[in-house]
Amino acid sequence: MTDRATALREAGRDIISLSVGEPDFRTPDNVILAAKAALDGGKTKYTPVTGTMALKQAAALHFRRDLGIACRPEQVIVTAGGKQAIFEALAATVGEGDEVIVPSPWWVSYPQIVRFAGGKVVPLITHPQHGFRFEPSDLEALITPRTTWLLLNSPGNPTGAVYPRDMLLGIAHVLRRHPQVLVMSDDIYAPLNYTAEPHATLAALCPDLADRICTVSGVSKSHAMTGFRIGVATGPDWLIEAMGRLQSNGSGNPSSISQAGAVEAFEGPQDFLQDWRERFRARRDKVVQAVREIRGLSTPVPDGAFYCFIDAKPLMDRFDHDDNKLALHLLEHGVAVVAASAFGGRDGFRISFAADDAVLDEAMRRIAQALA
Known part of the structure; x- marks a missing residue:
């Protein structure tokens, strides 16, 4: 999809991309200044493989203040984005034939990482009428003696x-009845919760x-720092140590400059997050209303993150029940989206509303025209 959109742009076409999960806001100025200061100060050398102590301390503050998880800096690993933390945790623990329960629709990398490690993906199907959430009984029905992990992403992508x-x-x-099951709690979208309740995470509650x-977090979504490539994770000592050994041999330390920026992101002012959250909420409401006005499309109201997972089942006869054909059709009309099948779903597509209002208005106009 990305290659096709690029080719169309190079041919002079105007393509709006709603396919990327990336805030359109500018990285906060204090973070930029901290990264510049690190450059000016010559902090361009190797750091400890699993991150600087300054960032581990800042991340421990973040886990405690924002997620309610008490952890020591030594229980934190800094990675090149949250994806690396997830990869390392699964690669360190999943062997051939181990089962990993993954709620579906899922973030595209979850099943790929499980398969890379030799594990078996066990889909836990969720439905829009239930807000794409599973019940505890649904989980227990899938647990076997080979179950190694449950992957939990809230707010979800x-x-x-x-x-x-x-x-x-x-x-x-x-989970208490099945002590062999580990839990990956991907909380990267925690600041983008639009419900009346505060964000809840398993390690803090239990x-x-x-x-x-x-528990995996970071600065990419919360502070518009996707290009900095900094993720953080906390967990039991044995797991963090194993992840560090993989990182030592796989990549070494994350960028020293990015780490300096992330320290400021965690320790600096956080008041802007409320404004960003309200702006995302307004965009969500705009997009949900626009989707529901298009005949054949529907979507539940997402409670968090910045995505709508759109059902197009009534229209799929026109596209041979192939949502990739639907996505390519929308691309030909100037909007890049991601087919639902990329996420283990079907008969629809995902759009990101992390774009400004004028762009979203024009994108939804084009989608409506394409499906008229």
Whole structure:
């Protein structure tokens, strides 16, 4: 899809991309200044493989202040983006034939990482009428003696699903009966929660399970720092150590300059996040309304993140029930989206509303015209 969109742009076509999960806001100035100061100060050498102590301390502050997770700096690993942390945790623990339960629709990299490690992906199907959330009983029905991990993403990509406190407590009740199951809690979108309830995460709610939970966060989405490539994770000592050994041999330390910027992101002012969240909420409401005005499309209201996962089932006869053909059709009309099948779904597509209002208005106009 990216290659096709690039080719069309090079041919002079005007293409709006709603396919990328990237805030359109500018990285905060204090973060930019911190990165510049690191450059000016000559901090351009290797750092410790798993991150500087300054950033580990800042990340521990973030986990405690923003997610309610008490952790020591030594229990933090700094990675080149949150994806590297997820990759390392699974690669360090998943062997041939191990089962990993992945709620579907899922972020595209989850199943690929599991398969790379030799594991078996066990889809946990969720549905729009339930807000793309699963019940604890759905989870327990899939657990076997070979189950190694549950991957939990809240707020979620691609659906925007948020697991509230009560649902997480129910999931924890199931996990206590199955002590071999580890939990990957991907909280990268935690600041973008549009519900009336504060963000809830499993390690904070259930400290008795903390030695089985790897919580992943970062600065990419919260501080518009996607290009800095900094993720952070915390978990039990044995897992963080194993992830560090992989990182030592796979990539070495994350960028020293990016780490300096991330320290400021975590320790500096956070008040701008409320404004960003409200602007994203307004864009969400605009896009949901526009989708529902297009005959044949529907979407639940996402509770978090900045995506709408759109159902187009009534229109799929026109595209031979192939949502890639639907996505390419929309691209020919000037809008790049991602087919639902990329996320383990079907008969629809995902759009990101991390774009300014004028762009979203024009994109939704083009989608409506393409499907008229």
